[in-house]
Each structure stands twice: as C-alpha cells, then as structure tokens.
Amino acid sequence: MRQNLAKETIKGQDTDTAQGVMGESMPMMAEMVDVDDAPDDVLMAWIKGDEADKRQVGQAPIQVQGRTKAYDAFSVLVRRHNDRFYALAYRLLRNAQEAEDVVQDCFMKLWHKPYLWRGDKKTRFTTWFYAIVLNECRMRWRSAKNSAVSQYTQHEDTQDILFDAAAMTDFRPHEHHIDAQRQHDVLQQGLNALPERQKEALVLCFFEEMSNKDAADIMGIKVKALESLLMRGKAGLREFIR
Secondary structure (H helix, E strand, O other): HHHHHHHHHOOOOHHHHHHHHHHOOOOOOOOEOOHHHOOHHHHHHHHHOOHHHHOOOOOOOEEEEOOHHHHHHHHHHHHHHHHHHHHHHHHHHOHHHHHHHHHHHHHHHHHHHHHHHHOOOOOOOOHHHHHHHHHHHHHHHHHHHOOOOHHHHOOOOOOHHHEEEEEEHHOOOOOOOOOOHHHHHHHHHHHOOHHHHHHHHHHHHHHOOOOHHHHHHHHOOOHHHHHHHHHHHHHHOOOHHH
C-alpha cells in the first residue's frame, strides 16, 4: 500500500498541473544527474520550481536528464523516505492504518505547499520532514485522548517495527525467564505510560537512532532540554518495569 503513496497523494491532478509547479523549462547546465540520484534539497528545489535554488545547490550546476516534472522529484522523495517516516508514526501511534494516513497527509501537505521548505543548508530535508510527521502524530494522539475510547488502545497493532530488541536493552524486565513477546508488551506499556514528550524523545533517540541534536531540532527544543527528557523518560520506564 505504501509503495503507491506518490500516486495516491496527487491522484486526480493532471500532468499539466504537476508540470506547472516546475515551470516551463530548466536552463542548460554543465553536469547531468538522473532524478533518482539527486539529493533531497535538489529534488525540493525542482518541486518548488525555484530557479535560483536550482542554480545554487551543490558545488556544480545540476540538471536532470530528460524533461523532468515536479511529480518525478516528488515520487523519488516518497520512495526514498516513506518507510522511515512510517516507522516513526507507527511507533508513536501503534496503529498501522493511522501511521500510513499520517505519512500520506504529510506528503500531501508537502506537494500542495512546497514553499514551506525554506532550503536552509543547515537543516536536512529528513530532519525537517520528521518534525512535520511528529506534529501530525501529536495532533492525532491528543485528539484520540480526548475521545471516550481511544482508537489507538482498542486497535493496537503488533508489528515487528515497534521494538528493536537491542534498542531497549537497558529497560528489559529483570525476570530473564520472560519471553520476548512479554518483554515487548511490558516495554510498550511503559513507553505509553510516559508523558508525551518523554516518549517522543526516547523514540527518536533509541528507535530512530538519531543524534541528540537532530532529535532536539525535530522536537523544536534545545539539546539540554532533550537530555532532560531522556533522563526522566528512562527513569520512568525503569520504574514502570520493576
């Protein structure tokens, strides 16, 4: 299902619309690069149709081989990064369908509002888009908490993507005879019992294996604040599984 996300995201829009986002044509440039090999920031420049960005990105001028549409660049971004964004959404929401919906909605937002990407050389596309996915998960989780019965509690999935056994070694129950599924359940319950931001910090740093700086940027906080969340989150999780 996720493999067809690019087509589903802009289904119903004709090719003229997609081409219009790109502009009439690209200037001839020295170096030729296939769209599948283009860096994320170059793909975003093509999606935005920003000629200045196209000329300035990288050490050498770049042009895609053949006539490229915004849709081509968008499709590459989806194929390249969809799984990693889905993994984050699933680990936070614990519901496969909701996670897929989150990622698709975020990519739709990117397609319709590509100007939201500022092209800051200090910020990677993935870091920027992780923040968008995280914010969408927050909105859905808070909405579910306000419901009489949370859909995430009633329809929890148990995919292997949820926990990496090595990631949470420090938080395994002390009873070594507990089987893997029981460990999984205890860790999940403990993680869900944490305050929202502590849970997000642990997921980003342990499961997504991000640096503290990248995780802090995604959450929109300082590194010291992130470290405080990690410390309190780990303490809370250890307390829960005793």
